[in-house]
Amino acid sequence: MKRLLAATMLLGAVAGCSPPPALSDADGRVQVVTTTGILADLVRNVGGERVLVDSIVPDSADAHAYEPTLRDVRNIVYADLAFSNYLLLEAQNVIKALDANLPDGVEQISLAEGATKYAAEIIPLVEDVSLDTVWLGLRVHGDGAHLGADRTSDVRLTATAADGPGRLTAYLTESFGNPDVFVDSGDGFDPANGYRDDTAVLPPEAHTHMSWAFSEAGAYRLTLRAQLAVSADSRPVPMGERTLTFAVGVDPHTVPGMAGATVLRGGHTDITADLDSGDIHLLADDKRLDPARTVIEVPAKALREVPAGPGLRFLGRPGTRVYQLPQAVLGRHVHGEIDPHLWQDVRNAQAYAELIRDSLIAADPAGTATYRANTDRYLRELTALDDYVRERITAIPAPSRYLVTTHDAFAYLAKAYGMVIAGFVTPNPAVEPSLADRRRLTETLRNLRVRAVFLEPNLRARSSTLVEVARQEGVRVCDIYGDAFDDRVTDYVAMMRFNADSLARCLT
CATH class of the missing domain: 3.40.50.1980 (Nitrogenase molybdenum iron protein domain)
Incomplete structure (x- = not known):
């Protein structure tokens, strides 16, 4: 399997289901679907007996990696209101299933983004940059709204050519060790199938980590092309093509044609498809670099042995030595620029509750008094909780x-x-x-x-x-x-x- 983060949408999964009008539960309750159990609990506290709530991601599951089921899609189809956290907390397939299957006119509320209007505080997502080599990932900058893109759109980063003394492989290791290969120069590049076997797919404003392996020392060059797919049936919008240069186990200053180039030795760098400027660049710890004037160093100390087991046989036989830039964080760790886990500050959960209250009132005005009373009670409970957490940690x-x-x-x-x-x-x-x-x-x-x-x-x-x-x-x-x-x-x-x-x- 050589597709990274390729989304499989569950469109039209509930055959013959026509979404009924608002307040579709048999006893008149508002049917609400949320992406996670935490959000479902907040909605139940605000909505009380007037709402029926289902969570897409079940308890004990990982919201970052969950794949929606047909039952999940059915709940979405019959929803009167939907809440996600977003800020790229949920797996992209959860968001696609939600947005594609909600009935026309049903509102979808992104709580992490909307809660800032209720005094929620957001903080940047900061990652440890203490590895001895470069963390080289993939990123999409910008939301592409001026091109008609939304959060269900895809940006495709495609490898079209590579040269060097050995084999170049880029892959993602999932949570339980299963590799998902993005590019493998050893089996060539096939323009006849649109280079589909060497294409990574990311949503706007997303980022993912990668592992990079090289079988021999020397200079390598990899050509990448970026395209924006606004929708599944739209013609891709081209975003340019650039070539990356790697110095593997050799002095980066000796790479032919790269005299005076910037050498990347450490920190967090992303190959970035920029929806705003329409090009590809390197984003190194918030500094934008031109790939044509940059050499990515893979030092001699990056030499590793391929471990035993069938999972990584595409890198070579167990014990084979390869130069590796390791994946910084294990699994399908796609995220944005803002830490999405706002609820770990109880005051942010209070902002969520207020946004949920106002959203329920808009969907069910007859329940206004109930929603306000429930929210007032819950906010008092959360204030006491905030005091408790602060007292215990202090x-x-x-x-x-x-x-x-x-x-x-x-x-x-x-x-x-x-x-x-x-x-x-x-x-x-x-x-x-x-x-x-x-x-x-x-x-x-x-x-x-x-x-x-x-x-x-x-x-x-x-x-x-x-x-x-x-x-x-x-x-x-x-x-x-x-x-x-x-x-x-x-x-x-x-x-x-x-x-x-x-x-x-x-x-x-």
Whole structure:
């Protein structure tokens, strides 16, 4: 399989279902569909008995990777109102299924974006840039609205040619180690099929990490073409073609034709298709670079052995040595520029509730008094919750308020309640962590005297390295909830109270 993030839409999945008029539940309740269980819980608290709520992503599932089912589509078709978080929290197929199947005239509310009008605070998504080599990902800049694009549109980044002394491979490793290859120069490039086998697909304003592997040392060049598909049946809009240069295991200053070029050695760099300017450039830690005047260094220290197992055989036999720029974060980690996990600050959840209230009133004016009363009650409950979380975390000694987790979902909690994000780990089960990776984590735990690390229960399978190092250092391993409920924690208030108690108990 060589398609990255290719969306399979569930259009027309419910044969013969014609959406009924508003307030379509048999007893007159407003039928609401949300993307996640957390949003569903907020809607139930505001809507009370006047609403019937279904969540697309079930409890314990990962909203970043969930694939909608036919049952989900049926719930969408019959909805009177829909709520998503967005800011690219949900998998793109969830958003496409929602937007494509809502009845005409039914409103879809993006809570994370709309809540800013209700005093919600947003913060940039900041990622750790401490790897020893470049993090080289793919990005789409701009929303393409001036071209008619919306959040269901696709930008296609296509590799059309490559040259170098060996094989160049770019791929994404999914959450459980399954590779999804974007480009493989070893099997050529086929213009007859539109280079479909070497095309990555991303929505507007999105970003994803990648792994890059090279079989031999030397200079490589890769030509990429970008196109915007406004809709599934529209003719793609061309956005230019550029060539990238890599210096693999050799002095980057000696690459022919690149004298005086900028050399990228570290940090976070994205190959960026820019919908605003209509071209391709490199975005290196917010600095825009011209690919024609830039060399991406893949140093000799990037040499790795292909691990055993069939998953990475496309790189070579186990034990074969390849130069690798590793994927920064495991899995289909597509995101935007703003951290989407706003609800980890209870005051942001209050803004969500107010937006939900006003949206329900617009859809069901007869329920205005009920929605206002329910919201007032819930806001008082959330104010008490905010005080509780603050009190519990404030009781933790300041030198112990370091948070090390499996997933970058807690920046809002840290900012609102005085924690410090010391690190997050998303290990790649297909590749053994390097000694440098383990040493860095070990030094973080030792130098900061971290008392505990925190795992999200639904991501426990991805956390073996963190658990091993924590146990080696005598550090506790505790639970924390990010964006999914389970049988133990079934609502938002319980989730935030659990997190506050877990932090206080394990870090004090």
